[in-house]
Amino acid sequence: MNDKTEAPGSWDYCNNSALKRASRQLGQLYEEIMAPSGLRATQYALLTQIKLGGATPLKTLAEAMVMDLSALGHTLKPLLRDGMVELVPDEKDRRVKRVRLTESGEAKWADAQLLWRDAQGRFDRAFGKEAADALRQTMNLISSGDFAEAFTHAKGDVTK
Amino acid sequence: MNDKTEAPGSWDYCNNSALKRASRQLGQLYEEIMAPSGLRATQYALLTQIKLGGATPLKTLAEAMVMDLSALGHTLKPLLRDGMVELVPDEKDRRVKRVRLTESGEAKWADAQLLWRDAQGRFDRAFGKEAADALRQTMNLISSGDFAEAFTHAKGDVTK
DNA sequence: TGATTTTACTGGCATATGCCACTATATTTG
C-alpha cells in the first residue's frame, strides 16, 4: 500500500517551494509540447521578448526577464551559436550591446509559436481561461519591483 | 525617458513564462534572506522534505519534488559532499537507496529554518496570508498529477 | 528456471541561473 494519500510536503508550507515545484511541473508540460521546435521553453520566451522589444540592450532585457545580466548572457549563448539572435553594438553608448532576432530566429519563432499556442490552449482548458488570466496577473505582481520592495521592507519572522 | 511604463512582455500572455519569471524573482528574495545559513533555497526545501519523510527512497523523493530522478541525484551531490545527508541502501530491495539527514544536516536545517521563517513572514505580509495560502493551493494543483493529466489530454491550439 | 522486461540509480552532456572578479566606457567630481 503505497501512500497514495500524499504525505504533507514543504510545498504545503513554503511559498517558494510551492512556486518552484509548480514551475518545474509546468515547465515540463510546456517543454514537452514545444520540443519538436527544437527550442526550450525559456529560449522561446527569450525570443518572444526580443521580438516584442526589437533590438534591446542586454541590461534592459535582463531586467524585463527578472534575470541576472550574466545569466542572460549565458542563456543567449546557444541562441547566438545557432544563429537565432545576434548582438549589435549601440551607437550612442559603446558599452551597450543590443540583441535582435536574425531571419532564422524570426522563422524559428514563427514555427515554435504554433506549438506554444497548443500548450497555452491546453493550459487554458485544464486550468480555466479566467483563472489563467488571474494567475498571470498574480505572477506578474510577484515579479514586480514593488513587490520585491514590499517583501524586503516587511518585517520577517513574527513567530510566537 | 526610459519606458517606465512597462512595455508588454511574454509573461503577459504565456502562463509558463509568467510562472518562471515569478519563480526567479521569489527565489531571489528567499535566497537573499536564507544566504547566511549557507543553504540555497532549493537545498533547504530538499532537507525539509527529507526531514518530513524520514529515510526516503530517491525515486519517491524525486516524485514528491516533481523533479527528475537524475536531477535529484545531481542536486543531492553538494549536500552529500557537505555531510548534510547520507544514502542508505534499502534492505528489502537492493536497487533502492534512501536519503536521510545526518546530525549535521538536522542542525543546519534547524538554523536555516529560522531564516526561512523570516522570509516566509515577509512574504505573508507583503502578499497577504490568505492570498499566500490560496497561492500555495493553486501551485499544488498545478504540480499535481491530475493537472498534468488534464493538460496532456486537453486539446491544444483552438485558434479556430 | 532461464530469458525478457521493468525498475532504481549513476554518469555524461547541455541548458538555466546566480555570484564575483575584471574590462571597457560613461558619468560625475574636484
Next chain:
DNA sequence: CAAATATAGTGGCATATGCCAGTAAAATCA
C-alpha cells in the same frame, strides 16, 4: 580636464534541472 565612481558586459565557477545511455537488481513470462 584628470581622478573617482558608476554602468554594461564577459568569463569563470557553482548549483539546478533535464535527457539519454548504461548497470544492476527485481519481477514477469515462456
